[in-house]
Amino acid sequence: MGFLSRLFYNFLLILGLISLSPFWVAYLGLVPKARAGFWKKLGFYPPDLRQKLSTKTKPRLWFHAVSVGEFNAIKTLIPELAPDYDIVISTTTQTGQDLALRTFPELVVLYFPYDFRPVIQRVLRLVQPDLVIITETELWPNFIDITTRKCRIPLILINGRLSKRSFNGYLWIQPLIKPCLWQITHLYMQSQMDADRVSELGNLSPEQLTVIGNLKFDLIPTVDSDKRAFLSKLLNIHPGDTVLTFASTHSGEEQLLLESYIRLKKDFPELKLVLAPRHPERLPEIKSLLNGKAISYSVRSQLSEQDPNRQPVVVLDSIGELLTVYSLSTIAVMGGSFIERGGQNPLEPLSQSVPVIFGPYMHNFAEICRLVGEGRAGYQVPNQTELMDAVTGLLTQPEIYHMVAENGLQLIENNRGAKEIIHKAIRGYVKIKASHAP
Structure with a gap:
């Protein structure tokens, strides 16, 4: 994200925070689920979670899934990766958080941070990821910018999709979204239509995009x-x-x-x-x-x-x-x-x-x-x-x-097969990151 884009985006964030603060305070006070993880989303984790994050013995993958649907897409990836990597999972919603904790109680599960630069910097220092994997359509400019440009951490988008409605909405803020998309290391999209839309939105090169189908086809649910x-x-x-x-x-x-x-x-x-x-x-x-x-x-x-x-x-x-x-x-x-x-x-x-x-x-x-x-x-x-x-x-x-x-x-x-492509990509990006380490 360019300097002017960063400046404008953060100006809007601060302006919105100041002007809407009375409404946010009321919302937090009246809606219990809005308060869920509030301090954790600001990067203030309890001591036991900080201790887990500080204990890093293997390359670390940070998976982000907004809620239940996105988590269900990525959970099929994790068991085969867990023996070789430290894995951190973040969600935005409380229901996603609860499901992730129940599914992988042995892993670090946290709330995705608010997109303010000091918060993002604090969280990245604590998590220390070697690769960040975001799911579907999570585009947070400060998070992507600090992760890829300042910290030099590869960031990939998997199971990417961009509906016609979302595409039309992003067109209104294309000057902000375009440089954000440029900074993503690679985008693995569900369909050619999704790839075409994101390519048009970000003016991306074909080398930055791969169509792999929907990862959810590889989730073979078993009923106990x-x-x-x-x-x-x-x-x-x-x-x-x-x-x-x-x-x-x-x-x-x-x-x-x-x-x-x-x-x-x-x-x-x-x-x-x-x-x-x-x-x-x-x-x-x-x-x-x-x-x-x-x-x-x-x-x-x-x-x-x-x-x-x-x-x-x-x-x-x-x-x-x-x-x-x-x-x-x-x-x-x-x-x-x-x-x-x-x-x-x-x-x-x-x-x-x-x-x-x-x-x-x-x-x-x-x-x-x-x-x-x-x-x-x-x-x-x-x-x-x-x-x-x-x-x-x-x-x-x-x-x-x-x-x-x-x-x-x-x-x-x-329509299965996306999981193997993503597994191979993850292992490849971690090796590249390790080879470039000082």
Whole structure:
């Protein structure tokens, strides 16, 4: 990032901090999740974390994943790298942080720092990475500038994507984003369309970009059989049951989806529903909506072996159980796609031989959406009527259902391979860094 770009960007940061400080103070005071990791995001870590960071016996990789979706993409990379490298994982959200800690309790997990230069400098001194790996579309100018230009640490972007909406938004600040992209050592993009957009935005050379597909195809989820049996009993879902899962739903679309469920239940009286909101803290809102529609339901967190589910609808307000729920499901409807949120990743249900249905707004997963359509592994529907038609078609035509389910597994198998490319790249960049060390 050039001097004038750095100056202008940091001027805007300081101006925004000063002018919006009353609102930020109020926001931090009123919203608990906004306070999560506040001091850690300023680079103030507890003594035990500083001690872990100071103990560096091998080359260190710093993986950054914003939240749950990005973390799920990178977690398949880490087990094979852990024997040879010290690994640090950062996230931005509390849900991402919690999942990373549960998945890799032996690793250092921290919050990604705020993009202020003194904060970034402090954190880089503590972490001492030999390579930084950022996931998807995380472009923080100060972090990238200090990491690559001042500290001479290679930084790569993996599983890169740039939706049409994000591309149009970045065009407004292209003078800031272009030099930021120039400083990234290499960008590994999901599709040619993503590569073309980022190339146009940053005026990048072809040598700086590689299209490798989506890393999430290499995440082969395995469902623990004991956990599956436990959830089966707890949720009262058994072989032969017809289960519809509304996955990762958002405010504004549950109304439509629940209306669809009510109508479908007239034709399929035994139809069960798992409603999994993207943000479990929205449980009071979900309960109010269900009560307003006179739908009988249970809440996952309130169930126990002594008191399992006895209702046709379960609200999944837990973290880390959705994959297991998919394995118990008949059809998965992806949330975030019936309102303009950009959709959710449909690969997990596909990996469990579960056909997927999603709405018209899948711009965050446009390439996967295209592949699912071409591979006949699921359906994209424009409205509520066609959503119900798609569900009805799958439930009444077993031969079509099994074909779509098998196509989903084949789609995943056909698009694997990005993990090996990234592994090779990581090892190569660490060797180059070591060879250039003084």
